[in-house]
Amino acid sequence: MAETGLSAATMIDQQVKELDAIATRTIQDFNTTLGTERVGQWKIRTVALLQQHAGQAEADGLARKTAGMAFTNDLIEEFSDEVECYRSYLVTLAKRLRNAVPPTAG
Numbered sequence: 001m002a003e004t005g006l007s008a009a010t011m012i013d014q015q016v017k018e019l020d021a022i023a024t025r026t027i028q029d030f031n032t033t034l035g036t037e038r039v040g041q042w043k044i045r046t047v048a049l050l051q052q053h054a055g056q057a058e059a060d061g062l063a064r065k066t067a068g069m070a071f072t073n074d075l076i077e078e079f080s081d082e083v084e085c086y087r088s089y090l091v092t093l094a095k096r097l098r099n100a101v102p103p104t105a106g
Contacts, residue, residue, distance in 0.1 A: 016091060
C-alpha cells in the first residue's frame with residue numbers, strides 16, 4: 001500500500017508539471033482556445049491515470065471538477081481559474097496520499 005501511495009503521488013506530481021507547462025504555453029501564446037483543448041485532453045489522460053494509480057473515487061473527483069461560473073470576460077483569467085481548480089485538487093490529493101504512507105523504519 002505504501003508503495004502504491006508514493007507512486008500515485010509521484011504520478012500526480014508529473015501531471016501537475018504537465019498542466020503547468022500547458023498553462024505557461026497558453027499564456028505566452030495568448031491562445032486560450034488551444035490551451036483549453038490541451039487541458040481537456042490532459043484531464044482525460046489524468047483521470048485515467050488516477051483511476052489506475054489512486055482509485056476510482058479520486059479519478060471521479062477530478063472528472064467532476066469545474067472552474068465554475070466566470071463573469072470577467074477575460075479569457076486568460078478564466079483559463080487560469082480552470083487550471084488552478086485542477087491543480088489545487090491534485091496537489092491536495094498528492095499531499096494526502098503522501099501523509100497516508102507510514103514512515104519507513106530504519
